[in-house]
Each structure stands twice: as structure tokens, then as C-alpha cells.
Amino acid sequence: MQSSLEARIRELGPWFHNLTLDGIETAPDHFLGDYPRTKFARFASALPADLAGKSVLDIGCNAGFYAFEMKKRGAGRVVAVDSDPRYLAQARLAADVLGHDIELRELDVYRVAELGERFDLVIFMGVLYHLRHPLLALDLLHDHVARDLLLFQSMLRGPEPVAVAGDYPFEETDVFERPGHPAMYFVEKCYAGDWTNWWIPNRACVEGMLRSAGFAIETRAEDEVYLCRHTARRSIESDAEVVP
Numbered sequence: 001m002q003s004s005l006e007a008r009i010r011e012l013g014p015w016f017h018n019l020t021l022d023g024i025e026t027a028p029d030h031f032l033g034d035y036p037r038t039k040f041a042r043f044a045s046a047l048p049a050d051l052a053g054k055s056v057l058d059i060g061c062n063a064g065f066y067a068f069e070m071k072k073r074g075a076g077r078v079v080a081v082d083s084d085p086r087y088l089a090q091a092r093l094a095a096d097v098l099g100h101d102i103e104l105r106e107l108d109v110y111r112v113a114e115l116g117e118r119f120d121l122v123i124f125m126g127v128l129y130h131l132r133h134p135l136l137a138l139d140l141l142h143d144h145v146a147r148d149l150l151l152f153q154s155m156l157r158g159p160e161p162v163a164v165a166g167d168y169p170f171e172e173t174d175v176f177e178r179p180g181h182p183a184m185y186f187v188e189k190c191y192a193g194d195w196t197n198w199w200i201p202n203r204a205c206v207e208g209m210l211r212s213a214g215f216a217i218e219t220r221a222e223d224e225v226y227l228c229r230h231t232a233r234r235s236i237e238s239d240a241e242v243v244p
Contacts, residue, residue: 005097012090017063021097026063026090036065036125039222044069046221047121047151051075057119057145059109060127064091064102066151070121071100079115083108109137118147125153125225128206130196134184138213142233150215150228157185158202182208 009015009026018027018034027035048054052074058067061080071078080102082088088104095102107114109127122145128134141150162180175181182204191197201209210217210226214233221227 008093012086012093015063015090016087017065017090019063019065019068019094019098021094026094040066040069043221043225043227046219046225046227047073049073051121054120055079055117056121056123057081057112057115058123059112059141060125060130061091061104061123062087062126064094064100064104066123066125067091067102068094068098068100070123071102075121078102079105079119081105081107081112081115110140112140113144115145118145120147121149121151122146123151125151126155128152128154129199129201132198134199134201135209135213138209138215139233142214142230146215146230148230150210150230151221151225152210152215152228153222153225154206155197155200156203156206156224157200158183161202161204161207164204164208180204 005022006024009021009024015026017036018025018030050073051070054075055077056067056070056075056079058064058070058078058080061067061082064080067078067080080091081104082091083106085106088106091104095104109131110133122141124141128137131137159179161182162178164182168175180202182202184199184201184205186199187197189195191200207217210228214231215228216231217226217228219227
């Protein structure tokens with residue numbers, strides 16, 4: 001039986017999530033170590049320990065690690081989506097072996113409105129920098145699926161943020177040269193061997209994008225991880241709140 005499971009794990013490889021399935025690790029030689037378990041340990045306390053009765057949506061679920069962790073915290077309905085059928089097959093196998101009841105769907109972030117419902121906790125970990133339209137994705141999360149909490153993570157590069165004024169005259173150009181000014185780096189070809197790494201924001205940029213989309217940052221839970229709350233999105237032009 002175990003040899004059959006080992007064969008299935010190999011067949012679905014390579015795995016980005018190192019899960020332990022019936023004593024077998026799916027990615028024992030991961031370049032980040034026991035990932036994402038060791039990363040999660042650094043910010044797990046920022047999330048509610050009891051999710052009983054709460055609904056969870058995991059976008060870009062990969063092999064399902066975070067969806068499973070939310071089930072362990074008692075979450076009621078957990079929906080996990082990914083655009084890659086191989087990742088979904090990995091998550092399906094892991095859910096079967098671990099005994100977790102989660103709903104798996106092949107869906108990308110631009111189609112989240114098709115779900116037709118909002119969730120108490122939306123997980124959006126490690127997705128933003130793989131998108132060609134990152135701010136649109138945050139707007140869609142805000143407008144269609146987030147009800148309360150957003151757990152967000154992005155690869156970040158660049159220095160810590162600097163203070164930014166509410167407006168600048170057209171002639172002011174030096175401000176854009178300051179280290180830490182909100183910026184996002186575009187990757188035309190490839191970064192870290194991955195052609196899907198399209199945009200890499202600095203911290204000021206990603207924090208500004210979250211606020212702009214209508215997510216209030218409650219805590220910087222880990223170096224690249226934020227726990228945010230869904231709020232009214234403010235329209236800069238009219239200084240009015242927009243609540244879809």
C-alpha cells in the first residue's frame with residue numbers, strides 16, 4: 001500500500017509543498033527546507049486559532065498546505081482553487097490521505113466572481129508576483145470573495161518604505177529615485193528560473209496596493225506576510241468610500 005502511495009507521489013511530482021503523507025515526505029529536498037511548514041510556523045499565531053463555522057477560500061492553493069491547516073483549526077467550508085491541474089491533483093491526493101474534506105476547483109484569480117460567494121478568510125499566498133495584472137486581482141478579491149480577513153504574501157525586493165506625501169507637483173521627479181519609494185519591478189523574461197515571475201514589488205508598493213484595493217493592514221505577520229481586513233475602498237477622485 002505504501003509503495004503504491006510512493007509511486008503516486010512520484011508520478012505527481014515535482015511538489016512545491018512538502019507534505020507528510022502516511023510517513024512519506026512529498027518534497028524532502030526542497031530548496032527552502034521543510035516548506036511551507038517552517039514559514040507558516042513564523043506567522044501561524046497571527047491567525048485565529050479557532051475557525052469553527054468560518055468559511056475559507058485558498059487561492060493558488062498548490063498542494064493544499066494552507067487549506068489543510070485551516071481545516072485543522074476547525075474551519076467549516078474550505079474551498080481551494082488553482083489554475084494548475086497538477087497542483088490540484090496533488091492536493092486531491094493529499095486530502096484523501098490526510099482525511100481533510102476540502103472542495104477543489106480549477107480556477108484562476110481573475111475568475112473568482114464565478115464562485116458567487118464571499119468567504120470569512122481568503123488566503124492569497126505566493127500568487128501576486130505570478131500575475132500580469134496584480135492590482136486587478138486584488139480588486140477582484142475585494143469586490144467578489146473577501147468578507148473579512150485576507151492572508152496575503154508576496155515575494156518582496158528592495159529597501160524598507162519611506163514616507164510618501166499625498167500628492168506631488170508634476171515637476172517633482174526626484175521623489176521617484178528615493179530608495180523605498182513605492183515601486184514594482186517588471187520581469188520581462190525570467191527570474192529565479194521561473195518565467196511566471198512577472199512583477200516583484202517592494203514593501204511600500206505592496207502595502208499601498210493592499211490599501212488601494214480596500215484591505216486595511218492589521219499586522220505584518222511575517223517578513224512577507226500580511227493579515228488584512230476587508231474595508232470600504234476609497235475613491236481618491238471623489239474622496240468617497242466604494243463598497244461593492
